[in-house]
Amino acid sequence: MENSEKTEVVLLACGSFNPITNMHLRLFELAKDYMNETGKYRVIKGIISPVGDAYKKKGLISAHHRVIMAELATKNSEWVEVDTWESLQKEWVETAKVLRHHQEKLEAGSCDHQQDSPMLGKPGQKRKWVEQRQDFSQKKLLEPKPKDVPKVKLLCGADLLESFAVPNLWKSEDITQIVEDYGLICITRAGNDAQKFIYESDALWKHRNNIHLVNEWITNDISSTKIRRALRRGQSIRYLVPDLVQEYIEKHDLYSCESEEKNVGVILAPLQSLINQR
Amino acid sequence: MKSRIPVVLLACGSFNPITNMHLRLFEVARDHLHQTGMYQVIGGIISPVNDGYRKQDLVAAHHRVAMARLALQTSDWVQVDPWESEQVQWMETVKVLRHHHSELLRSLPQTEGQDHGRACSVAPTAVPELKLLCGADVLKTFQTPNLWKDAHIQEIVEKFGVVCVSRTGHNPKEYISGSPILRRYQHNIHLVREPVQNELSSTYIRRALSQGHSVKYLLPDAVISYIKDHNLYTRDSSWKGSSTQRNEGKTD
Numbered sequence: 001m002e003n004s005e006k007t008e009v010v011l012l013a014c015g016s017f018n019p020i021t022n023m024h025l026r027l028f029e030l031a032k033d034y035m036n037e038t039g040k041y042r043v044i045k046g047i048i049s050p051v052g053d054a055y056k057k058k059g060l061i062s063a064h065h066r067v068i069m070a071e072l073a074t075k076n077s078e079w080v081e082v083d084t085w086e087s088l089q090k091e092w093v094e095t096a097k098v099l100r101h102h103q104e105k106l107e108a109g110s111c112d113h114q115q116d117s118p119m120l121g122k123p124g125q126k127r128k129w130v131e132q133r134q135d136f137s138q139k140k141l142l143e144p145k146p147k148d149v150p151k152v153k154l155l156c157g158a159d160l161l162e163s164f165a166v167p168n169l170w171k172s173e174d175i176t177q178i179v180e181d182y183g184l185i186c187i188t189r190a191g192n193d194a195q196k197f198i199y200e201s202d203a204l205w206k207h208r209n210n211i212h213l214v215n216e217w218i219t220n221d222i223s224s225t226k227i228r229r230a231l232r233r234g235q236s237i238r239y240l241v242p243d244l245v246q247e248y249i250e251k252h253d254l255y256s257c258e259s260e261e262k263n264v265g266v267i268l269a270p271l272q273s274l275i276n277q278r
Numbered sequence: 279m280k281s282r283i284p285v286v287l288l289a290c291g292s293f294n295p296i297t298n299m300h301l302r303l304f305e306v307a308r309d310h311l312h313q314t315g316m317y318q319v320i321g322g323i324i325s326p327v328n329d330g331y332r333k334q335d336l337v338a339a340h341h342r343v344a345m346a347r348l349a350l351q352t353s354d355w356v357q358v359d360p361w362e363s364e365q366v367q368w369m370e371t372v373k374v375l376r377h378h379h380s381e382l383l384r385s386l387p388q389t390e391g392q393d394h395g396r397a398c399s400v401a402p403t404a405v406p407e408l409k410l411l412c413g414a415d416v417l418k419t420f421q422t423p424n425l426w427k428d429a430h431i432q433e434i435v436e437k438f439g440v441v442c443v444s445r446t447g448h449n450p451k452e453y454i455s456g457s458p459i460l461r462r463y464q465h466n467i468h469l470v471r472e473p474v475q476n477e478l479s480s481t482y483i484r485r486a487l488s489q490g491h492s493v494k495y496l497l498p499d500a501v502i503s504y505i506k507d508h509n510l511y512t513r514d515s516s517w518k519g520s521s522t523q524r525n526e527g528k529t530d
Contacts, residue, residue, distance in 0.1 A: 022298070022495040022496075025494070025495040026494075026495050026496070029491075029492035029493075029494050029495065030492075032492065033490075033491045033492055076499055077494075217482070218476075218477035218478055218479075218482055219446060219475050219476065219477040220476060220477070220478065221474050221475040221476065222474050222476070226473060226474050229473075230473070230474075234309075235306075235309045236305035236306070236308070236309055238301070238302075238305050239298040239299075239301045239302045239305065240298075240302070240474060242495075243352055
């Protein structure tokens with residue numbers, strides 16, 4: 001298939017990234033290889049969107065640090081970058097809204113694109129002919145053809161997929177919107193469990209073509225929880241996180257028994273509205 | 279305060295190529311030994327195997343040494359030593375241990391300088407111990423008939439000592455209880471649990487590379503660049519599946 005016929009894809013990963021680890025970064029690599037190999041897609045960008053502090057998860061340290069660590073971690077990546085929009089919002093933002101924000105941003109951005117030009121480097125790089133747009137400032141710009149706008153898809157691990165089943169954590173209309181309007185790329189070791197989970201959900205089953213399960217053949221158990229635990233116990237986290245991240249954590253003494261107690265007793269943001277309704 | 283015994287960790291293996299897992303072995307082993315309160319790890323050595331080992335898909339030693347060197351650029355305590363790879367022929371692990379141990383004894387006065395002024399004191403007269411660092415898979419190969427000489431196994435566990443890091447699908451306690459020699463010297467075999475389960479192996483890396491898949495974040499960027507620049511582990515290098523071991527078991 002010609003490159004021009006492929007759907008351009010942007011992978012969006014939402015999460016705490018508390019801290020970011022080599023496993024998070026691997027998700028992007030595995031997903032990109034998988035999607036590109038289908039022959040139908042071309043992955044053009046990866047976005048890491050750390051959750052805002054208002055999420056109130058236990059042990060969640062300030063977004064400021066989590067964003068910087070993610071930026072350090074992606075410094076040497078040619079295609080994965082960090083977006084701070086979600087983390088800067090005062091209130092917690094549902095994942096579906098983050099997806100929508102980024103999709104709309106892409107659609108607005110593609111008004112500036114000539115249809116055939118490939119995505120070069122990171123957004124914000126000005127192109128010569130942008131100045132010509134000033135002549136058209138009063139005129140309404142043509143709507144870009146939907147086919148030519150890159151599509152945002154949610155990148156996640158099996159834990160996020162299965163969290164759809166946690167009562168009241170997700171709004172059912174959000175789950176539907178995520179799989180219907182955007183799509184899910186789920187990296188998992190236990191492909192059979194994930195398939196069973198999809199089968200058992202009407203909403204997921206209906207849009208199963210928009211859910212891509214990518215097999216991770218080797219166990220790579222580098223979870224942020226284990227990183228924080230190792231740090232509390234004075235154990236090395238080298239080679240589990242990028243060197244720059246390890247140095248940053250050490251320099252700022254980020255994770256301790258104290259930081260792990262943050263938000264203890266506080267209700268997780270998505271569950272707060274449930275309490276208010278009573 | 280009782281002085282700690284200074285220890286140097288030696289890892290032998292193909293390192294074909296070196297991966298983050300290999301680098302983790304050192305970190306995890308050091309933490310473990312320090313937390314026993316008895317040891318002070320003062321250095322680490324990676325010793326890539328000689329080309330004469332003739333393991334399938336083994337790329338030339340000078341590449342494997344260069345990659346290990348790049349991987350260790352940012353390490354302040356682990357180094358690569360090409361001595362084993364530069365010998366005329368392959369040699370048994372115990373001989374590599376003997377060599378490095380005598381080198382250590384010869385450089386004793388400088389050993390304390392490498393201490394980097396750590397808080398824990400190292401007794402001036404303490405002789406550093408050289409221990410073999412390996413994954414549980416290597417410990418298992420001690421059982422394979424004719425792979426290791428019994429006398430060598432004994433010398434390794436008696437005179438030197440082993441630091442063995444757990445690996446998925448392996449039960450090192452079982453290997454120890456199943457061998458009289460290992461049982462006798464089990465006090466000198468340190469079993470280290472790696473809480474972060476990681477099935478990463480060089481075999482996996484080679485397979486991924488031959489299939490054109492990304493291996494970023496599984497090994498240092500500098501090593502990945504080297505592999506690309508020198509066209510190693512491509513489809514043309516024909517990955518033929520898991521290789522058979524000729525003599526002693528070596529970690530990937």
